[in-house]
Ligand code: ATP
């Protein structure tokens with residue numbers, strides 16, 4: 156990945172601009188952590204970059220930067236700038252392009268994110284980034300109060316990096332977060348969610364939870380149930396426990412999944428019926444929340460007599476022919492009864508046993524009566 160990144164910056168340099176790999180990739184590289192993407196900083200403007208990389212696209216999400224893919228690696232190339240005038244603690248009003256790398260580095264969030272690699276592969280460290288990386292400390296580049304006022308997202312980024320990298324927050328940074336936490340009110344819910352996702356997906360989640368509480372962010376982030384969080388390998392399990400479905404943005408699938416996980420918790424994820432009606436995945440997440448070993452859930456899933464309706468050896472035609480009734484709600488009710496009896500091991504999955512049982516249920520319950528009424532009303 157470094158080789159490809161060096162190729163990209165050398166292409167920019169060959170067009171007589173400066174370019175450096177900057178930020179997360181370099182920080183992670185020094186620490187021996189693998190990165191997914193690479194940030195590049197350059198004095199070439201977007202319009203110049205489009206000429207150098209004709210297939211590049213301007214990323215609307217990341218204001219004024221150009222994204223290219225090279226050997227399937229994502230490069231986000233940003234032109235040197237300083238902080239423009241900010242109108243909402245978040246978006247620069249205008250981009251002030253500048254000519255010097257050091258000025259660009261000074262507008263960045265934390266010292267650990269200002270380290271660079273040049274076209275020869277050498278480290279360029281203008282703001283003592285390396286000593287903070289070695290000391291595992293998160294310090295803002297400028298005064299932290301000033302920094303958070305410019306961009307409140309940095310508050311959550313600080314906690315995210317402390318969590319994922321297992322770094323300490325500098326004392327002044329902590330104090331500034333406590334004083335500036337109200338600014339998070341105006342940060343978009345999507346940005347809050349994406350930082351929280353990273354914090355909650357980290358194996359060090361405990362660090363993040365502790366900081367959120369210690370720095371008084373529970374209310375402003377709507378995390379009233381934070382103390383109920385259980386270690387969970389799936390971030391959706393954390394969100395399920397937090398119960399903020401209507402506050403944070405989730406997809407329809409995620410909302411349904413969270414509902415199923417909650418139902419699985421209520422109905423015991425070890426039960427065959429729960430595994431059958433809610434499926435394995437929600438049950439394993441529910442199991443994690445309830446501290447049930449995954450193996451127990453998997454064993455039970457394997458031992459289920461049926462996993463889906465088509466595993467049952469009879470079908471609706473068999474029922475209709477055998478009971479001499481019409482298809483309709485009665486059949487649906489019978490199916491449900493048969494499924495539950497099968498899952499509770501009260502009947503074997505054999506044609507004879509199931510048809511006999513169906514007949515017994517049909518004749519002894521008031522299904523017959525209902526059937527008659529229905530024929531009357533529908534007929
Ligand atoms: P990762 O990619 O692992 O999430 P990163 O440090 O690369 O971490 P990015 O969001 O990719 O973070 O940003 C790239 C660089 O841009 C950062 O390293 C930092 O120098 C700068 N940066 C990003 N967000 C901000 C911000 N809100 N304020 C100031 N500088 C920022």
Ligand code: MG
Nearest residue numbers: 179180192194
């Ligand atoms: Mg990055």
